Amino acid sequence: MNGKRKERCDGVRTREAILVAAEEEFAEHGFAAASTRAICARAGANNALVNRYYGTKENLYRIVAKRLFGDLGAPLAKLDSGVDTEETWRAAMREWVDDMLFMTLPRATPQRRCAALFRHEVTHPTKFHSEFKRDFGDPVAHALERLVAMAVDDAEEISLWVSTIWAQVSVYALADPVWHAAFRPKGVSTAAWAMRVRDHICEDVFARLRFRGAPRVTVR
Numbered sequence: 216m217n218g219k220r221k222e223r224c225d226g227v228r229t230r231e232a233i234l235v236a237a238e239e240e241f242a243e244h245g246f247a248a249a250s251t252r253a254i255c256a257r258a259g260a261n262n263a264l265v266n267r268y269y270g271t272k273e274n275l276y277r278i279v280a281k282r283l284f285g286d287l288g289a290p291l292a293k294l295d296s297g298v299d300t301e302e303t304w305r306a307a308m309r310e311w312v313d314d315m316l317f318m319t320l321p322r323a324t325p326q327r328r329c330a331a332l333f334r335h336e337v338t339h340p341t342k343f344h345s346e347f348k349r350d351f352g353d354p355v356a357h358a359l360e361r362l363v364a365m366a367v368d369d370a371e372e373i374s375l376w377v378s379t380i381w382a383q384v385s386v387y388a389l390a391d392p393v394w395h396a397a398f399r400p401k402g403v404s405t406a407a408w409a410m411r412v413r414d415h416i417c418e419d420v421f422a423r424l425r426f427r428g429a430p431r432v433t434v435r
Contacts, residue, residue: 230268232258237279242328245335246276277343280336283329284351290314292354295361301426308362309417315384316409334389356381357435364430373432376424383416 236257240249251272255262269275291314294307318326336344356377363376387398387409399408 226268229258229260229264233260233265233268233275234279234282236260237275238283238325238328238332241276241279241335242331245339246272246341247339249276251275273342276341280332280343280347281350283325283332284347287314287318287326287329288351288355292358294358295365298362298365299428304362304365304426305417305421308420309413311359311362312380312384312413312416315388316413318388320406320409330388334391337389353435361430361434363424364432364434365428366424366426368427368431370432373434376420380416380420383412387412 233254236254237249239257240254243249244253249272251262251265254275255265258265265275269278291311294311298304298307318330320326336347359380360373360377363373363380367373367376387395390398395405399405403411
């Protein structure tokens, strides 16, 4: 490997290490309390490289948040695509709930970082909050709205279902980890409990709603 190629490879690894370190730092402390010095320490990189690759802390935060929110939100935002039967509708609804609850699993590191970052944005919104909501939060909510509209005709009832389902998964997906142990019975793992919660939510939905086809009311 020649010197220039090695330099490029080292640069790619360093940039990725900085991004992962920034994800951890911002997820743990939020934007305001995080520091580029701590990010550099986590990544084993010097401050000059952070500035060289990403510029300001604000720019690094924006890149990290868009990466985390995008990786989770993009698949969820498209779940209603191709749904045309009761079976595919149920599968899409179950996947939406499952993916949101997946953020609670201990081994799901990127998802937990995403949940933590979102929690910080909700409690201490940054200047990018409206942008994140528009680009990631709203599309995820609208996908659920379109799925519910395939089984409900009334606009107000659709909103009620969306709010109810979203609230149930948010309690687990966005709660501080210390609450997870309080929510689940003693001796039951987080993963097992998340699956039981998913099934409980979906069983209630499927018991009360039936797939009717394309939405009969205007949805986003």
